[in-house]
Amino acid sequence: MQRVLHSLLVAIAVATWAAPTKPSKQPHLVFVLIDDMGFNDFYSSSDLSAAWPHVASMAAKDCVNLDQYYTQPICTPSRGAFITGRMPLRLGLQHGVINGAQDYGLPLDEVTLPDKLRSVGYRTYGVGKWHLGMYNNASTPTKRGFDHFYGYWNGYEDYWSHTVALGAGPSVEPVQNGYLDLHDDEALVRGKEGTYGPELFSQKALEFIADHKAHHADSPMFLYYPMQNVHDPLEAMDEDLNSTACKNVPNAERKLFCGMARSADRAIANLTAALTEAFGGDDVLVMISGDNGGNVNSAGNNCPDINKFCLRGHKATLWEGGIRNRALVCSKTMLPADKLGTTYSKGMVHLMDMHATLEELGLAGHPTTGPPLDGKSIWSAITKDTPSPRTEFVVNIDPCSGHGSCNGVEAGIRSGDWKFMSGVNSETWYPVPSASRGTAASLTQASVETGDTWLFNVTHDPGETINLSDKYPDVVKSLKAKLAAASKEALAPCNVPNGTCNAENMAGWAAIKAADGWVPWIGTGRA
Numbered sequence: 001m002q003r004v005l006h007s008l009l010v011a012i013a014v015a016t017w018a019a020p021t022k023p024s025k026q027p028h029l030v031f032v033l034i035d036d037m038g039f040n041d042f043y044s045s046s047d048l049s050a051a052w053p054h055v056a057s058m059a060a061k062d063c064v065n066l067d068q069y070y071t072q073p074i075c076t077p078s079r080g081a082f083i084t085g086r087m088p089l090r091l092g093l094q095h096g097v098i099n100g101a102q103d104y105g106l107p108l109d110e111v112t113l114p115d116k117l118r119s120v121g122y123r124t125y126g127v128g129k130w131h132l133g134m135y136n137n138a139s140t141p142t143k144r145g146f147d148h149f150y151g152y153w154n155g156y157e158d159y160w161s162h163t164v165a166l167g168a169g170p171s172v173e174p175v176q177n178g179y180l181d182l183h184d185d186e187a188l189v190r191g192k193e194g195t196y197g198p199e200l201f202s203q204k205a206l207e208f209i210a211d212h213k214a215h216h217a218d219s220p221m222f223l224y225y226p227m228q229n230v231h232d233p234l235e236a237m238d239e240d241l242n243s244t245a246c247k248n249v250p251n252a253e254r255k256l257f258c259g260m261a262r263s264a265d266r267a268i269a270n271l272t273a274a275l276t277e278a279f280g281g282d283d284v285l286v287m288i289s290g291d292n293g294g295n296v297n298s299a300g301n302n303c304p305d306i307n308k309f310c311l312r313g314h315k316a317t318l319w320e321g322g323i324r325n326r327a328l329v330c331s332k333t334m335l336p337a338d339k340l341g342t343t344y345s346k347g348m349v350h351l352m353d354m355h356a357t358l359e360e361l362g363l364a365g366h367p368t369t370g371p372p373l374d375g376k377s378i379w380s381a382i383t384k385d386t387p388s389p390r391t392e393f394v395v396n397i398d399p400c401s402g403h404g405s406c407n408g409v410e411a412g413i414r415s416g417d418w419k420f421m422s423g424v425n426s427e428t429w430y431p432v433p434s435a436s437r438g439t440a441a442s443l444t445q446a447s448v449e450t451g452d453t454w455l456f457n458v459t460h461d462p463g464e465t466i467n468l469s470d471k472y473p474d475v476v477k478s479l480k481a482k483l484a485a486a487s488k489e490a491l492a493p494c495n496v497p498n499g500t501c502n503a504e505n506m507a508g509w510a511a512i513k514a515a516d517g518w519v520p521w522i523g524t525g526r527a
């Protein structure tokens with residue numbers, strides 16, 4: 001009786017309340033992060049769109065495109081922001097990236113998205129690049145919420161040998177003296193030399209989906225897929241280089257980049273086909289995002305049109321070219337039909353908001369287990385096309401700008417139409433690489449400004465060309481005050497020059513040499 005009554009109530013509730021956009025059970029959640037893909041490097045690129053045929057057709061059929069999408073300027077902070085939904089300055093990750101055998105990572109008291117999803121029944125899988133710490137076992141992916149993680153723990157590696165040299169940052173060891181960084185959960189994987197990394201990871205993603213379907217069909221799946229492409233080294237497969245999409249790209253480095261983009265597109269095609277096959281009738285949400293601006297020294301680009309619409313700066317800078325990026329939110333069943341193939345342009349969305357959105361959909365009313373988020377769910381905004389809850393964010397506050405030296409605080413904030421920066425060096429605009437230009441190194445610095453504080457109306461001036469500081473002193477004052485308040489929230493970074501985790505740990509080098517591969521080197525460490 002009890003049961004019958006319950007079923008009846010459920011049936012009535014479902015009939016009455018089930019809105020078409022609301023998942024009736026926990027959706028499968030997939031997050032694809034494309035490494036070092038710049039603002040002009042995705043399917044909408046002015047020169048490389050042909051490399052993304054599958055993503056282009058998926059975007060037109062199944063996705064909402066985010067117009068004003070933002071990330072952090074570099075890898076480790078972006079990954080920290082996504083996996084915790086919190087500002088990197090709270091995480092001690094506001095300065096640089098984890099470089100080889102440095103003794104730090106994502107603080108161990110942070111709760112990750114897979115931690116949270118696992119607590120409500122998800123099986124959690126990761127494939128690709130980690131870059132959130134490996135100095136101790138506790139920092140590695142399977143201890144940070146993943147049931148399984150297949151991939152590498154450094155920030156990049158060779159696409160064919162799957163190795164990373166010691167001292168690749170402060171160049172001490174010969175760079176070719178690389179050590180294997182390919183892990184299946186905790187174990188080093190040998191014997192994959194010669195297989196292109198993205199193919200390996202694509203294959204593994206498909207295996208995870210098939211395995212989940214076969215053994216855990218009753219549980220929802222979370223798949224985090226931080227790709228190796230299109231980060232340097234510039235290494236591509238012949239079949240991609242010879243494709244119609246890439247073979248005529250005039251610049252040799254940009255052509256390699258094109259091949260890497262095409263490989264990512266293929267992997268996404270295989271991924272979505274596998275998801276449809278495995279989970280046909282279920283709700284599946286796929287998000288695809290860049291992680292930071294394009295690296296102009298490695299053929300990335302943030303400049304669709306040098307005369308009309310070109311972001312200033314590049315990866316690792318606080319300029320729009322470092323942080324404005326591309327993202328798609330895709331689902332065949334969860335998005336309203338009239339939103340499919342459209343662009344959401346009612347405000348900003350930050351990478352941290354992707355965490356909050358996935359958390360809202362996955363936890364579906366369960367209480368969260370983590371500390372307060374800086375991210376805000378955009379689900380309601382993009383499904384109803386209402387203004388974004390994201391109206392402001394701290395771009396970064398790095399107490400110690402510069403490389404190998406401390407040149408003072410570098411800070412930036414986006415707020416409404418405005419962007420304010422201080423302690424930031426001038427940057428130029430980098431056009432799409434032409435036949436004759438190999439890398440950005442051969443470009444001359446176009447701008448002549450010498451000051452280091454800037455105010456732009458980014459809505460009006462997305463290329464950050466007109467410094468409005470003197471016209472709006474009150475705006476400058478109020479944004480400075482917001483930055484000062486935010487800096488009080490900071491956890492001091494330990495990887496600044498003379499910081500406790502800045503130098504690579506030689507015990508780490510010894511452990512890695514002894515294991516002939518990248519392994520954790522200290523039993524306990526700074527949390």
Ligand SMILES: *[C@@H]1O[C@H](CO)[C@@H](O)[C@H](O)[C@H]1NC(C)=O
Nearest residue numbers: 199200202203206266267270
């Ligand atoms: C992806 O799909 C293509 C066919 O479109 C296939 O040739 C390729 O081997 C697949 N890659 C992987 C890793 O499964």
Ligand SMILES: *[C@@H]1O[C@H](CO)[C@@H](O)[C@H](O)[C@H]1NC(C)=O
Nearest residue numbers: 237238239240241242243247
């Ligand atoms: C790609 O083209 C190069 C030269 O243009 C050729 O040597 C190579 O065999 C081709 N590879 C494939 C997979 O078609």
Ligand SMILES: *[C@@H]1O[C@H](CO)[C@@H](O)[C@H](O)[C@H]1NC(C)=O
Nearest residue numbers: 404405406407496497498499
């Ligand atoms: C680091 O410490 C050395 C010696 O203690 C000092 O000379 C140097 O200025 C410090 N560097 C920074 C960036 O603080």
Ligand SMILES: *[C@@H]1O[C@H](CO)[C@@H](O)[C@H](O)[C@H]1NC(C)=O
Nearest residue numbers: 449450451452453467469470
């Ligand atoms: C921007 O304008 C302000 C106010 O005039 C000035 O102090 C600052 O130096 C300018 N920035 C640059 C880089 O010229």
Ligand SMILES: *[C@@H]1O[C@H](CO)[C@@H](O)[C@H](O)[C@H]1NC(C)=O
Nearest residue numbers: 416417418457458459460461
């Ligand atoms: C910024 O530019 C936009 C677009 O031109 C304009 O609508 C807005 O009023 C400007 N904002 C401010 C605060 O001037």
Ligand SMILES: *[C@@H]1O[C@H](CO)[C@@H](O)[C@H](O)[C@H]1NC(C)=O
Nearest residue numbers: 136137186520521522523524
């Ligand atoms: C990490 O865990 C493995 C497997 O349990 C163990 O063999 C290894 O000693 C640990 N490493 C460190 C540095 O604690």
